[in-house]
Amino acid sequence: MKKLFTIIALFGALSLAGLTAHAQDKPTEKPVATAPAASAAAAPAAAPATQTAAPAPTPNKGDVSWMLTSTALVLMMSVPALALFYGGMVRSKNMLSMLMQVFVVFSLVSVLWCVYGYSLAFTEGNAFIGGFDRLFLNGTFDAMKGEFAMAATFSKATPIPELVFVAFQATFAAITCCLILGAFAERAKFSAVLIFMVLWFTFAYAPIAHMVWFWPGPDAYTAANVVDATNAKAGLLWQWGALDFAGGTVVHINAGIAGIVGAYLIGKRVGYGKEAMSPHNLTMTMIGAALLWTGWFGFNAGSALEAGNSAALAFMNTYLATACAVLSWMFGEWLFKGKPSMLGAASGAVAGLVAITPAAGNVGIPGAFVIGIAAGLVCLWGVNGLKKMLGADDSLDVFGVHAVGGVLGALLTGVFNAQSLGGPGLVTDWVTGKVASNPIIDQVWIQAQAVGVTIIWSGIVAFIAYKIADLLVGLRVSEEEEREGLDVSSHGETAYHL
C-alpha cells in the first residue's frame, strides 16, 4: 500500500508542477484568429472574442441543454448502469467489489481528466497526443473577465462552452476505463486496478482519443489554401479519415483489448471451469442493461455535439440497432442453445449499443438494421465459440462484447456510411461543407486501419501497464482471499445480510 500512496503523491506533484509551469506560459498563447468562436481545442480560450473582427457567436441554448443532459446520461451509464450490469453477473461475495471498482475508477479517471487528460486528448500537439495547454482546465473560464472559452461542434459558428465539452468527454474517458473492469472481475487486487487505470488512461485512452477525435473544428477551415495546414493539426486517425461517431475505437475496442490482455495476465479465477460461477442477480443485470440503453442516447446522440439532425439520426439508430440486437441474440441463443435467456437479451442490447456507437450518426436506418442484427449474432459467437478459442477467463465478456462488437461496428460504419446504402456520407470539404461518399472499399479499409492501430496501441500499453502494476503491488489477491470473496477480503463489507 505504501508504494501505491507514493505513486499517487508523485502524480499529484507532477501535475502541480505542470500547472505552475503552464501558468507562466499563458501569455504566450497564440490567438487563433481564423477561429473566433474557437474549436474543440485549438487554443479556444486564447482568442478572446473582442480581439477578432466578427463578434463571437453565442452558444445555442438548445445545444447546450442537450449536451448537459447527455453528459448526465453518460454518467448514469457508468454509475449506476454499468456497475449494476456487471454486479449482477458476479457471485454475491464479489458484488461490492464490482460496484466499488466501477464507482472509484469512474471518479479517479474523472479527476485525472480534469488534471491533464483533457489537455492531452483535446489540445493541439502532434498527430498522436495533445499538449499541456489545458492542465487543470486552465483557460476554459476567465474568472476576471467572466468569459467562457468555446469549443467547436460540427457546424460552423455553432460553439458550445468548452466546459460542457470537457465534462461530456470526461464521462467517456471514465466509462471506458470502467468497461475494462469486467474482464478481471472477482480476482483483481484493488490497488493494482487503480495503478493500472492511471497508466492505461494516460498512455492509451488519451492518445487514442486524440488520434481519433481531435481536429481544429469547422471554423478553422476558412479557405481552400488553409485546408492542408488545418488537417495536419488533427489527430492521426482523423487525418486518415476514420469515422468513429461516439467511440467504437476509442471506447469499445480500446477497452475490450485492455480487458482481454488483463484476463490473460491476471489468470483464471480459482475454480474456473470446475465450480459454478453463475450470476448472482440477473434482475440487477437487467436494470443495468436497461439504464445503459437509456444512457446511451446521451452517449451516441450527444456525440453530435448539437441538438440537430445528426443527433436525431444517432438517436434513432441507437434505438433501432439495440432492439434488433436484442432479438437477434435471443433468437440465435434459442436456436443454437435451446432457450432464450434474460441474460442473453440483456447482452444483446449491450452488443447492439456497442456496435452502433461508431456508426450512430454515420449511417442511415438501413445501416442500423444490419448493424444491430449482425451485432447480436456475432457477439453471441464472441462469448461462446471465440471465447473458448481464446481460452482466457474474461469474466464478464468485455472482449466478446465490446471488442468484437466495436470492430464489427467500426467496419460496418465504413459500409453503411455510403449514401447509396442510405447513409449520410461524410463532409469531404470543410470549407464549403460539401458532403459526399467515399467508395465503400476505401472507407472500410480506412476503418480497418483505425481498428488495427487501436488494437495494437491499446494492447501494448495495457500489457506494460499490467506488468508495472504487478511489479508494484501484484495483480491478484491470494487464493484464500479470492475464495472468501473480495467484498470481505478487500473491502471489509458484505453486500447482503439476508
Next chain:
Amino acid sequence: MKLVTAIIKPFKLDEVREALSAIGVTGITVTEVKGFGRQKGHTELYRGAEYVVDFLPKVKIEAAIKSEMLDQVIEAIEKSANTGKIGDGKIFVFELEQVIRIRTGETGAEAL
C-alpha cells in the same frame, strides 16, 4: 410414538399440511432443503458457460405422532404430495423414544 419425515415438492406443502390437519396431526416442522435423487438436476446456461445444477430445492416436513396414527399419516402424505411425476419425494418413519413439552413438562403421548 413415531417420527415421520417426508421430503416433498415445495409447491405441495400447503396441501400436505391441510391433509395432516384434517386427520388430527397437531403440529409439523418444515425446512427448506436441497438434494438429489432419481429426478436429477438441470443445466443452466449463462452466455457461454453451462452449469449443471445437481441439487434441487425440496421441502422437508417432520411430524411426531402417536403410533396408531401412522398408517393414516402415511396415506395422507402419499395422497396429498403425489403428482405422479418423478421427484415427488419420500417418507421416512422412525421410532420416537420420548417427547417433552417444554412449557409444562408433560411427557410421552400427552406432549404431542
